[in-house]
Amino acid sequence: MRRVLVTGANGFIGSHLVEALEASGADVTTVDCRRPRFDDPLVPGVGRQVHLDLLHDDLDDVVAGCEVVFHLAARPGVRGSWGNTFGDYLATNVHATQRLLEVCRRRDVRRLVFASSSSVYGDAIGPSCEDDECRPMSPYGVTKLAAEQLCLSYARREDSPLSVVALRYFTVYGPRQRPDMAFSRMLFAAFTGLPLTLFGDGTQRREFTYVSDVVAATMAAADADARDEVINVGGGASVSMIEAIDLASQVVGRPIPLNAVAGMPGDVPATRADLALARELLGYTPSVDLHEGLSRQAAWMRDLPNERLVAFTR
Template identity: 40%
Template sequence: MTKALVTGCAGFIGSHLTQRLLRDGATVIGIDGFLDNYDVAAKLRNLAEIGTHPAFTFHSAMIQANRWEEWLEGVDVVYHLAALPGVRSSWGTAFTDYVSHNILGTQSLLEACLKLPKPPVIVASSSSSVYGTMDGDKTDEQTPLRPISPYGVTKASMEQICQVYVKAFGLPVTMLRYFTVYGPRQRTDMAFHRFFRHLMKGETVSIYGDGQQSRDFTFVTDAVEANILAAQYADPGDIFNIGGDREFKLIDVLNLMGSLLNVSPKITYMADSAGDSKRTSADIRFATGKLGYKPRVALEEGLRLQLADLQAQDKG
């Protein structure tokens, strides 16, 4: 039986991954802490969704607690999703916290894994944050990294420290660059969650910029599948783009949300937000060829599922 460690297990992607592993028959050790910039109530709901599964052990702690000997005992595979999220909150003095969580926390995990029989370590990165604004056609993994926010700098640095441990010690670390993941349990500060909430209440939706910025959107179960595949088929040091089936303008997504609710969105346009990418578009050929990754949930279906989850929350 596989024993997995999932850092960030109570978060958006982490809770879905934990459930998938448990359904697949794995034993899961989950670690998560509670930070001011992540809705605590949302994390508690996510933990409730996971439930009291006999094969799941939860530790409420920050990874900086460095209880790795306890957490990693007997572990066969590590999924590292814990991070301090948020582009807009990473400026100024907060950058110190981002360095602590995203770079130093990751390095301490890698150091601890050296004491084990080299388990696969699957690390969550961020496409728009490490690539910056993307030009031309689809972006592949060889595209130079040009982060445009302090958060992006920490994610790019996290990837670099992972590569150092691959090259120096042969640690089997794989990095997944997610392209704008959405779906049920999405963080409450993220755009789709906020848009749906405003539309459901008949409120005006505020958009940074002119709404013409575009994204490659990835449904959460597709991101989870990428983690499972990477643990099986990736080689040490591999980096994979994990995206959806096509690129959409933000204004078109908002109108699609409105159609699902039978409302016409009322929109207020605000100034561009520093650190936000204008465009992301994933070239996923490497992940498709090596991992067999293929996005299976189209945007409209994924939005329906996210809306249904929000409506179910309201019904209690």
């Protein structure tokens, strides 16, 4: 049993990752400064669950003895990153990451897997490749790119035992997805009949990736043959928002009323992932298509008690 650490363990992707790591037999320590949004328990028997703040608390004890650190803790969201909140994004996504990297280097961690984002690419033309120029269109994307580069710089130190794989996730969805994200809002509108706010004209395209595929790629990254690598993790297909809304309506069996408004700053016209490097280094091929993944997310939402659905109205 190798010992691993997961930061952001109570989050959407983090909670799924912890479950899979536990099932694989890893000795898991989880770190988060927040409670799970839906109060879903992680997994019975998780080795250690530690409540601490990566930005302020001492990290040596939780990192000591870990072979792999999965760093998923972050402040998410493109639209919320403008204005006075930017300091929070900078502190959480960049400064906290640098503090964790220092401890990983000092404690001889072998591999750090960093959860990056397709937002680092910005307004891309065609499938985004890891070697493409990154031109993020939001402060959030800027902080994720900065944190990604910080991780790589620590791996490139001659005296560092640490290797890094940064995974650029493309729009992850599935059970426990944040209420403010697209599929959560679509499904909630379908279930309730309340209007869905559509930003822009609906022609913008996104590559959606089911959470179990993201978890599989993240776990594979722990043992990939790499020193300082960036790898895309996508769902294998890019669809328009109108197509996604139609599919969500089909899955639930109800129409989704729309309230169209202007597009938001930082929203890119399209995302699409080149997955050649993921296939080569991670053996990764997405296995859950959009219809199946949306059906699973809808089934999870359908089973939520009414008091938990309040989160989707905020």
